[in-house]
Amino acid sequence: MINTPSSGSSLPAAARRGFGIYIHWPFCLKKCPYCDFNSHVREEVSQERWRAALLQELDHYADLLKKSGGEGRIVSSVFFGGGTPSLMAPETAEALIQRIRKHWPCTNDLEITLEANPTSVESDKFAAFAQAGINRVSLGIQSLNDQDLKFLGREHSAAEALKAIDVARQNFERFSFDLIYARPKQEKQSWEDELERALNEGTKHLSLYQLTIEENTPFHGARRRGELKELNPDIAAELYDVTNNVMARHGLPNYEISNYANPGEESRHNITYWKYGDYIGIGPGAHGRLTLADNTPLGNKIATRQHRAPEIWLNTVEQAGHATRTHDSISTTERFEEMLMMGLRLSEGIKLEDVRDETDQNLTDLIQPDKVNQLVQESLLSLDNKRIRATVEGRTRLNSVLSYLLA
DSSP: OOOOOOTTSSSOHHHHTOEEEEEEEOBOSSOOTTOOSSOBOOSOOOHHHHHHHHHHHHHHHHHHHHHTTOTTOOEEEEEEEESOGGGSOHHHHHHHHHHHHHHSOEEEEEEEEEEEOOOHHHHTTHHHHHHHTOOEEEEEEEOSOHHHHHHTTOSSOHHHHHHHHHHHHHHOSEEEEEEEEOOTTOOHHHHHHHHHHHHTTTOSEEEEEEOOOOTTSHHHHHHHTTSOOOOOHHHHHHHHHHHHHHHHHTTOOEEETTEEEOTTOSOHHHHHHHTTOEEEEESTTOEEEEEEOOSSSSOEEEEEEEOSSHHHHHHHHHHHSOOEEEEEEOOHHHHHHHHHHHHTTBTTOEEHHHHHHHHSSOHHHHSOHHHHHHHHHTTSEEEOSSEEEEOHHHHHTHHHHHHHHHO
């Protein structure tokens, strides 16, 4: 069985914490009013051109790693995100999966996730996606209430959502779905009832997000005009407590602020992000983090980002082989800050060993001990000789905790 390399490997430390491939499909049938993702509505998309371009950019990064000491990396996860990647042709997913396996060895339990919406057009393609190699689907359900689905601008009904979950259950080894809560006027009992209905569907993973109003979205404009009133923050905090209690009672504790799973059913791809592992990002607006060999102990950690505009990305890839807009080295200080911002989201926190591997420094060299001690005394952080972690209360106030630590 192929496994992730051990800590004794010569690979960069980040690659030993997972190595993922993220593929961004930027198109949606409709732009949701709360969404600020890089997603776009187009009447027509050339599947052939997009398939060729995604393969071309993937080849570019495979070549970059081969030239920069990337041999020996083992892919642990592939994630098709968006947008709505279930709108792509299953043949595109299959071609990309095959090309990934050609470029790199993969773990025997390689996790290959597809984000999908529960419309009948997309769920009818699930069998073809499974045949293409997808083994995990993440459904954007968002609500099991028709009135709230309409408010959220979703194209499906609650009945269609449940049908799509059933189709996913029949076709994939693993499935997850998202729900959005802290919706206007939402009450604790109705949310608890909705959670119970969701759990009755037998999923072993749920992503549960509080509704946030992002800038440059229709909801942001509606709030500014006084047409949308957010839920009281105190009630939203109570709903978070309800969420944690219900999920823990059913054996799906939150392993990350907004993600809940049975032990062993966590999203391996997202854990790679949160543990500050390496990953390639291809497609419009996709981000990546890669550690390249440069004759130094830590290597050269780079942040990559592809051009956001779909048509510009497509034309650039066809002309240049990739559409990388930024390719910036990340300093040791920035590495630590990014690791802290990602890792404290996890209930298990951050291994102090990983901090040393990533920065060649100890935690006390990178952050003021008095600040850590203060947050420990306030029961917002815990620290022992192996890990630093945010407490349950600390994760509910993580932005404040990070601002204090990094100021």
